[in-house]
Amino acid sequence: MRDIFPIIKRIVLYVFLTGATIVMSFPLFWMISSSVKTLEETNSAGIIWLPRNPTLEAYTSIFQNANFLRSYFNTVFYTSLALVGTLLSIAVVAYAFSRIDWPGRNLVFFLMLSTMMIPPQALIVPQYVFFNKLDWIGTFNPIIIPGYFAGGAAMVFLLRQSMAQIPKELDESAFVDGANHIQIFWEVVMPLVKAPLATVATFLFVGLWNNLLAPLIYLQTVDLYTLPVYVSTLYNINLTVQQWPTIMTAAVLTTVPLMVVFFFAQRFILDGVIVSGLKG
Amino acid sequence: MVDNPYLDAVLTAIAAIIFIIISGYGVGLLARFIAKLAGASRKKQENTFAGYLFASPWIVGFLIFVIIPMGFSLYWSFTDYRVVSNAPPNWVGVDNYTQLILKDGGFRASIVNTLYLTAIGLPLQIAFALFLAVMLSQNMRGERVFRMAFYLPVILGFNTAVLLAWRLMLNTGTGIINQLIRAAAEAFPPFGYLSRALIFVQEITSAFFLGLSSGKFSLLTKVWEAGFPAANRVPLWVQSPLWSKMSVILLMIWGCGAMMLIFLAGLKNIPRELHEAAEVDGASGWKRFWSITFPLLTPYIFYNIVVGLINSLQIFEPIFVLYRDNQPLVPSAISMVYYLWQASFRHFEIGYGSAISWVILVIILVVTVVQFKMQDRWVHYDLY
Numbered sequence: 001m002r003d004i005f006p007i008i009k010r011i012v013l014y015v016f017l018t019g020a021t022i023v024m025s026f027p028l029f030w031m032i033s034s035s036v037k038t039l040e041e042t043n044s045a046g047i048i049w050l051p052r053n054p055t056l057e058a059y060t061s062i063f064q065n066a067n068f069l070r071s072y073f074n075t076v077f078y079t080s081l082a083l084v085g086t087l088l089s090i091a092v093v094a095y096a097f098s099r100i101d102w103p104g105r106n107l108v109f110f111l112m113l114s115t116m117m118i119p120p121q122a123l124i125v126p127q128y129v130f131f132n133k134l135d136w137i138g139t140f141n142p143i144i145i146p147g148y149f150a151g152g153a154a155m156v157f158l159l160r161q162s163m164a165q166i167p168k169e170l171d172e173s174a175f176v177d178g179a180n181h182i183q184i185f186w187e188v189v190m191p192l193v194k195a196p197l198a199t200v201a202t203f204l205f206v207g208l209w210n211n212l213l214a215p216l217i218y219l220q221t222v223d224l225y226t227l228p229v230y231v232s233t234l235y236n237i238n239l240t241v242q243q244w245p246t247i248m249t250a251a252v253l254t255t256v257p258l259m260v261v262f263f264f265a266q267r268f269i270l271d272g273v274i275v276s277g278l279k280g
Numbered sequence: 281m282v283d284n285p286y287l288d289a290v291l292t293a294i295a296a297i298i299f300i301i302i303s304g305y306g307v308g309l310l311a312r313f314i315a316k317l318a319g320a321s322r323k324k325q326e327n328t329f330a331g332y333l334f335a336s337p338w339i340v341g342f343l344i345f346v347i348i349p350m351g352f353s354l355y356w357s358f359t360d361y362r363v364v365s366n367a368p369p370n371w372v373g374v375d376n377y378t379q380l381i382l383k384d385g386g387f388r389a390s391i392v393n394t395l396y397l398t399a400i401g402l403p404l405q406i407a408f409a410l411f412l413a414v415m416l417s418q419n420m421r422g423e424r425v426f427r428m429a430f431y432l433p434v435i436l437g438f439n440t441a442v443l444l445a446w447r448l449m450l451n452t453g454t455g456i457i458n459q460l461i462r463a464a465a466e467a468f469p470p471f472g473y474l475s476r477a478l479i480f481v482q483e484i485t486s487a488f489f490l491g492l493s494s495g496k497f498s499l500l501t502k503v504w505e506a507g508f509p510a511a512n513r514v515p516l517w518v519q520s521p522l523w524s525k526m527s528v529i530l531l532m533i534w535g536c537g538a539m540m541l542i543f544l545a546g547l548k549n550i551p552r553e554l555h556e557a558a559e560v561d562g563a564s565g566w567k568r569f570w571s572i573t574f575p576l577l578t579p580y581i582f583y584n585i586v587v588g589l590i591n592s593l594q595i596f597e598p599i600f601v602l603y604r605d606n607q608p609l610v611p612s613a614i615s616m617v618y619y620l621w622q623a624s625f626r627h628f629e630i631g632y633g634s635a636i637s638w639v640i641l642v643i644i645l646v647v648t649v650v651q652f653k654m655q656d657r658w659v660h661y662d663l664y
Contacts, residue, residue, distance in 0.1 A: 010420070017415060021429040024534065028436070030456060031445040042448070047459050077286060081293055089300070089337040102331025103315065103324075112338060115346060119594045119644055121617045122637040125624045126349035126356070129363060140289040148296045149341020156338065181330045210439040212597050213617075217625050224285060228440040228597075235444050237605045244448055251441035262428075262435045270427050270541065 031255070035059070035248040042244035058249040067222055068250060071230035078140050078215075078226060079208040086147035087201055091193075093150040094159035095185050099171060109160075116153045121213065128217060142218040143211070143226075147204075155200045162196035163189055195268055202265040209258060227254045304336030353634040361631035369631060376635035385494070387636065389611045390619040391643075392493035393525055397615070398592045400485070401529035406584055409536040410577070413543035414569070427544075431537035438597035443531070447602055450517035450527055458514040465511075476509040483509075486522045490612055518602050521612030528598045528613070539584045546580035547573070578659045586651050593644050596621065616640050 034042050036054035062068050096102070097109050131142040150156055170192075171184045179187070190197070212228040219225055225233075231254055234247045262269075311332035315325045332339070357376055359369035380387050412430055416423055436442045449456050465472030483503050491497035503522070516523040550573060558568045596617040603613040614622070620640065624633030 013415060013418060013420065017426050020412065020415075021426055024429050024433060024537075027442065027445050027449060027534070028432070030449055031442070034445075034448060043454050045454055047456065047463070078289070081289060085293060085297065092334050093338045096331050096334030100327055100331040100334060102311075102328050102335075103320075104311075105331060105335075108335060108339065111342070115342065117590070117645060117648055118346065119590070119617075119640060121594060121596065121620060122641040123346060123349050123353070125620075125630055125633040125637055126353040127345060128624070129352070129356075129630060130349060132363060139285055139292075141292045144289055144293060145296045146341065146345050148293065148300065148337070149345060150338040151341065151345075181334065185334075206435055206437075210437060210597075212438070212440055212600065213621065216600075217621075231444065232440045232601055232604075235447065235601070242448075247444050248448065251445050254439060254441035255436055258435055258439070259432070262432060266428050266431070270424065270431060 028255075031248050031251050034244055035252050037245055039241070039243065039245055042248075043241070055245075058245040062246060062249050062253070067225070067230060070223065071225045071227050072253070074140075074224060075209065075226040075228075078144055079205060081140075082144040082147045082208050083201065083204055085144070086151055086204055087197070089148050089150040090152060090155050090159060090200060091190065091197065092185065094156050094163050095181075095189060097156070097160045098163035099166075099184070099189060100181065112153050112156060124213070124217065131218065137218060138220040138224065140219075140224065143214045152204065152207075155203060159193065159196055159200055162193045166192050198265060199268040202261060202269060205261055206258060300337050300340060303340045304333050307336045307339060308333035353637055356631050357634035357638050359631045361634075362628055363630050364628045372631070376632050377639070380632070380635050380639060386611065386614070387616075387619055387639075389493040390614045390616045392489055393613060394593055394595070394615045396486075396489045396525050397528060397532070397595060398589060401532045402585070402588050402592050404529060405532045405536045405588060406539060406581065408533050409539035409584065410543050410581075412536070413540045413547055414573070416540070417544060417547040427541075430540055433535045434537040437535055438531075440597065440601050443598055443601040446527075446531060447518060450530075452514065452516050452519045455517070457517070461514050462512075472511065476511070476513055479509045479513055479515055482515070482526055483522045486525065489525075490521060493611070518609075521609055524603060524609045524613035527602065528595070531598050532592065539588065542580050542584055543577065546577045550576050575660050579661055582651070582655055582659045586648060589647055589651065590644060593640070593647065616643075 033048075033050050035058055036056065037048065037051045038055055038057075041048050041051050097105065097112075127142070127146075128137075131137060134141075136142050166189060170188055171179075174184050174188055210228060211226070212232070215226045215229050216232075219229060222230070222233075227250075231247070231250050234250055235242060308329040312325050312329040315328040320328065356369055358371060358373060360372050360375075361367075361369035416426055416430075450458075452458060461475055465475060484500070487500040487503045488497075491500050499522075515526070517527045518524060554572050554576075555568060558572060563571070594617055595615045599613055599615050599618045600621075603609050606613075616636075617640070620633060620636045623629050623636055
């Protein structure tokens with residue numbers, strides 16, 4: 001009896017975890033399955049797990065939808081441009097906070113950490129007026145440029161923690177060899193923090209790709225819409241019948257890059273880099 | 281300005297980088313000059329220059345995008361300022377704040393709704409995260425696959441596309457969730473009773489909160505008098521004021537994977553010997569959880585509460601996607617940030633919007649500080 005009990009416990013555990021996995025992934029499954037249904041099937045009163053005759057009608061029509069394609073391109077464009085500058089500036093600032101000893105460092109670092117408590121939305125009203133003065137409303141600039149100023153204190157913190165763990169002797173010997181800070185940053189430190197950089201890049205990518213509020217406020221014209229803004233216009237409360245197959249097709253295509261990135265980056269994220277700085 | 285928006289963005293990005301380098305150089309020179317005045321050694325002067333130069337993207341950005349905007353918004357919050365009318369801000373004293381706090385029913389509703397999401401959604405979210413983490417921490421094969429599956433919702437999170445998939449699933453009549461509830465209740469009557477009991481409890485709670493925000497409790501008495509839900513009742517999710525917030529809570533629970541990761545890290549840090557010793561003493565699994573695991577996890581629970589509170593107080597996307605323009609539901613569902621967006625960017629009342637921003641900011645700061653003050657009462661750091 002004593003030997004059998006742990007086995008039963010294991011089986012129950014696996015059944016439970018498998019069930020939870022199905023429940024957690026269900027919205028994804030339902031999104032995909034609905035995208036190959038007909039309109040009647042998405043509104044049917046019975047449960048249709050998978051359509052009997054899957055149709056790619058919604059896919060062919062969405063690939064002819066110029067607005068959708070354009071918003072897709074816009075999202076890729078703005079995400080990449082913002083990602084490069086944000087990542088680089090975050091790394092530079094993390095370097096300052098971990099590898100250089102300068103007066104006022106602790107104070108500035110503390111100041112930066114305390115900005116994490118300021119909700120970004122609380123700043124969006126005055127920032128809007130500021131960007132309006134710069135004549136930046138209706139351009140991509142307000143959703144790209146602020147990141148270039150090391151946007152994201154949490155990300156700087158994460159990278160700083162990793163950079164601080166690199167032995168000091170490495171840059172000291174490089175200094176003796178006549179290297180300057182820029183060379184040490186690029187040739188010594190950066191190659192050693194590739195995994196944390198990948199983690200930060202993933203979080204930044206996800207944040208940019210999913211961002212709704214700022215693009216919604218600043219982009220204004222349908223030509224500039226990013227995916228979250230454009231897809232939200234597909235669902236129109238004033239219509240009695242929603243075009244669910246089309247909406248779900250757009251949803252599938254929107255989430256594919258997220259899933260691809262997550263698949264490749266999961267080992268960085270799930271191994272708990274996020275929590276490394278939690279204690280102490 | 282260039283006509284092509286893409287070229288414009290690239291050129292502006294290059295200009296921004298040049299601006300950052302030049303201003304950073306300026307900040308560095310200034311810092312070195314001050315260090316020189318203070319009589320620092322040559323090496324220290326060089327370090328001061330390099331440190332401020334490398335930190336300057338953040339320092340300059342902090343001034344441009346945080347400090348100066350905050351100063352302006354504080355000033356505007358005491359003015360009547362509409363960006364479309366082109367008129368300068370008109371000083372009105374604390375009018376915006378008195379209007380907002382004492383008279384504005386919409387803002388009060390948004391605070392009560394956010395409170396509901398926080399008071400009911402957050403504990404559920406933490407409980408599910410903890411539960412999943414404990415189940416996952418049993419050293420078993422395939423843990424990574426489960427972890428991935430539970431974390432994926434955090435990545436997809438509040439993307440509009442995924443929220444719309446939920447919108448489809450939550451349809452009252454034909455949505456898959458209600459279809460499953462109906463089918464389960466039919467096949468297995470006790471489930472039907474359980475689901476109706478939950479519906480009843482949820483509707484009573486929700487009606488109570490709606491009463492708080494409107495000041496009239498007629499809906500609560502109506503729900504109470506209607507009594508136990510009839511056999512064919514299902515949750516009304518995104519189609520009733522009584523359920524609009526519960527739908528958002530469902531989404532919050534679905535996204536509990538980030539908290540789960542934190543708990544998993546905490547569970548891995550608990551020394552195995554503690555459990556082994558307790559097992560020798562004959563303590564049951566349940567008892568070991570409450571007397572060993574739980575106290576040792578309190579720092580992680582604290583972290584999740586602090587981060588979760590900040591997140592739930594800032595919720596916007598689900599409300600926007602599920603309830604925007606849905607007039608009958610808006611008062612029951614809107615969050616503080618949604619209300620801020622509506623006042624500032626639909627009605628372009630910058631002065632009033634600034635006042636809302638400051639109230640939200642103060643609420644979040646107060647809640648966070650209270651959390652830190654109360655942590656001594658229940659968080660055990662000394663056990664490590």
